[in-house]
Amino acid sequence: MKILKYIALALGLVLTLGPFYWMMVGATNPSGAILSVPPNLILGSYLGENFKNLMNSVDIWRSLFNSVIITGAFTIFAGLFSAAAGYAFAKFKFRGRNVLFAVFLMSMMIPYQALIIPQFELFAKLGLLNTYSAVVLPQLAYPFAIFLMRQSMQSIPDSIIESARIDGCGEYRTFFQISLPMMLPAIGAMSIFLFTHQWNNFLWPLVALVTEDMYTLPILLSILAGQDNLDYGQLMLAATISVIPIFVIFLFLQRYFIAGIVGGAVKG
Structure with missing residues (x-):
């Protein structure tokens, strides 16, 4: 029985x-070798040439910089707003709290495509199109993140919050110095x-960002994939560069990931 489990796990890993x-093999081989039959599964020596061709085709470093700035700002501010909203829904008692939370969660059912046109008109009137703000601002109140933080905040005993208030802590200090450190997972x-x-957001940045110097990596990948003379080596190299930050972030935060998901399921 154990052998079957190990075989299933090995198959899942593959x-x-x-x-x-x-993808990484393709980044180190010429375009013709990527689609060869049988497939080439050995790292090649064409990485430098693919990198040179990629630099001549697109400004990937500028797109990487744009993605880092936009994603970093969004993660920080959306995370802060989501934690604050989750704290309010979990620890403040006010009339209609559950109804308001249910209505807020229902917003997740609205197809995002239905919001594109009014959202575009709004940011056009504000003069924010083709800016970092146009991509960062629309989803700062991210419903799933608020739901996750609300569920996790409910695991904090009310007695701790009440004790802090009795000792003279203001709401900001209670939130930042007591609640947030307990919610690290x-x-x-x-x-x-x-x-x-x-990082993987494509549709709205494609609409909101106009000039090439503001493009993010997903848009850049779509440009490479849509070229008439498609170079798979360049495309695979660009895709490899685009997934490296996700691997780094996940490896850095993986110890919090499972604990955070499990913690969010403790109380409903």
Whole structure:
């Protein structure tokens, strides 16, 4: 029985990591070798040439910089707002709290495509199109992140919050110095979700960002994939560069990930 489990786990590992390995192999081989039959699964020596061709085709470093700035700002501010909203929903008693929270969660059911046109008109009137703010601001109140933080905040005993208030702590100090440090696993899990969501965000940045110097990596990848003379080596190298930050963030925060997800499921 154990052998079957190990075989299933090994198969799952191959299916999960196989595409990433093939992508890295493609980044080190010429375009023609990537689609060869049988497939080439050995790292090549064409990485430097692919990198040179990629630099001549697009400004990937500028797009990488744009993605880092936009995703970093979004993760920080959306994380802070989500934690504050989750704290309010979990620890403040006010009339209609549950109804308001249910209505807020229902907003997740609205297709994002239905919001594109009014959102575009709003930011056009504000003069914010083709700016970092146009991509960062629309989803700062991210429903899933607020839900996760609200569920996690409920695991904090009310007696701790009440004791802090009795001792003279203001709400800001109670939130930042008592509640947030106790929520580090949930914050780590939330940060991974927010970072991954914004890093891979394609549709709205494609609409809101006009000039090439403001493009993010997903838009740049779509440009490379849409070229008439498609160079798979360049495309695989650009894709490899785009996934490295996600791996780094996940490895850095992985110890918080499982604990945060489990913690969010403790109380409903």
